[in-house]
Amino acid sequence: MIEFKDVSKTFHLGKREVQAVKNVSLTISQGEIFGVIGFSGAGKSTLLRLVNMLERPTSGTVWMHGVNISTLSAKELRAKRRNIGMIFQNFNLFNARTVAGNIAYPLKLAGYSKQKIAERVNELLQFVGLEDKAKDYPDQLSGGQKQRVGIARALATSPDVLICDEATSALDPDTTSDILRLLKKVNRELGITMLLITHEMHVIQSICDKVAVMEDGEVIEFGNVFETFTNPQHPTTKRFISSVQQDLPSQEVLREWQDKSNNSKLYRVIFTGEITNNPVLSQVTKRHDVDFNIIYGSVQELQAQLFGNLLVSFTGESANVNQVLTELKTLVQIEEVNIHES
Template sequence: MIEFKNVSKTFLLGKREVHAVRNVSLTVNEGEIFGIIGFSGAGKSTLLRLVNMLERPSTGTVMIQNIDVNALSPKELRERRRNIGMIFQNFNLFNSRTVAGNIAYPLKLGGLSKQEINQRVEELLQFVGLSDKSKDYPDQLSGGQKQRVGIARALATSPDVLICDEATSALDPETTAEILRLLKKVNQDLGITVLLITHEMHVIQSICHRVAVMENGEVIESGDVFDVFTNPQHLTTQRFIQSVQQDLPSETILKEWRSRGGKKLYRVIFKGDITNDAVLSQVTQKHQVHFNIVYGSVRELQEKLFGNLLISFEGNSEAIQKTLRDLETIVDIEEVAHHES
């Protein structure tokens, strides 16, 4: 659907070159929600602007449906942009136009009749849940309502792709959840491919199928959200995941655990169906070892269970080693040095 082939983008600031995007190769499949995450300055916004040629690549190719968008004529590019909707962090609404007027704007540019425009606006207002707000102006709306108008306007021309540039960053958590549910509805009900950028890992966790992590203009890690969350390879990815997944107890809890004689902690990761199995009980009973769950959680990612537990073992040292060897064949397990925790 969208393919970046060895794409780089360099800006000149005076005599200094700024490498905003460095040799990025990525494929966004048709019908998926693909997230790009990175800290400020990672290059994600620049990468996004290359899709609709608001910025042109310095090197490399951007393909949409097997078409090199950089090779399009101005007229062809205008037509292609009609198939790419875009929503923004700051909504970008016309304050002088009503809600209906904002949604109608791209339709008027497309030369549709008044009847066609009114019918399409009504459909979109119903889709985003704002049928009763058609005559209101943006300054009469909440942040979440403004973003719904932005989504409706982006959908007006029936695009194939919806680009979301930090679409939830200006919203409170409850409103963010509502907008994410709406974006998921856009993807599922309308079959629109969604490409979003964010610096918030919980956004990726909530709705994305796949994710790419950017740093200093490069993609440092990518893959299915479940795989990246449960087995992050890069330190930056691990930092993002830590922001939504508190997988270590506080120092106060660890201090209390040590005061009671705790020496070694083990992190045990359960993925998928095995989360529901009594693995710990079965293996420890087999070797007559006791276990204590010091800290942990079980959560759902992409309709799969993911368990993360911190455990200490009590018993004969040889029996504990046998227990660990058995567990290693079933789950992911590693020793966590308590002084580093």
């Protein structure tokens, strides 16, 4: 559907060169919600602008539906962009136009008849839940309502790709959840492929199928969201995931526990899939005459699968504890936690 092949983008700022994107290769499949996450300056927004050629790659190629869009003429590119909708962080609505007028704008540019425009605008207002706001102006709307207008406008010309540039970062948590549900509805009911740029890991967790993590212009980790959350490889990815999982208590709580437990070792145990429903810890420790204590953790749902992340200590004879650890490693992910580094 969308493919980046060894794409780089270099900006020249006076005598200085800035490599915003470095040798990125990614494939986004038809109908996917694909998330790109990174801290400020990671290169994710530049990558997004390469999809619709608002920026052209310095090297490498960008493909869409089997067409190398890097080589399209200005006229061909204008036609291609009608198949790409854009949703912006700050809404980018025309304050002098009504809600209906904002949604109608791309349809007018595309040469639709007045009747077709009216039909399409009414259809989209119903889809995003703003039927009663057609004659209102942006200044009369809440942030969430403005973003709904932005989504309706992006859908006006029936694109098959939707680009979301930090679409929820200007919204409060409850409104963010509403907008994410609407975006999932767009993907599910209309089959539109989405490329979503964000610095918020909970957005990736909520709606994305796959995720690419960027740092300094490079993709440092890429994969299925469930696999990335349950087994992150890069330290930056682990930082993002920790921001939403809260997988460690505070240092004060850890130190207090360590003092009371005579400096016992602490282990992170990660359960995924069906084994989350089984009493694995209880069964294994009982077999080897070892007690366990859950210090911290949770079980949550991620992409319709259960994911357990627990901090556990074990008490018993050293040889027995080692047997427990050996057996658990065949069933779940388990690793010792360095409290001081954490």
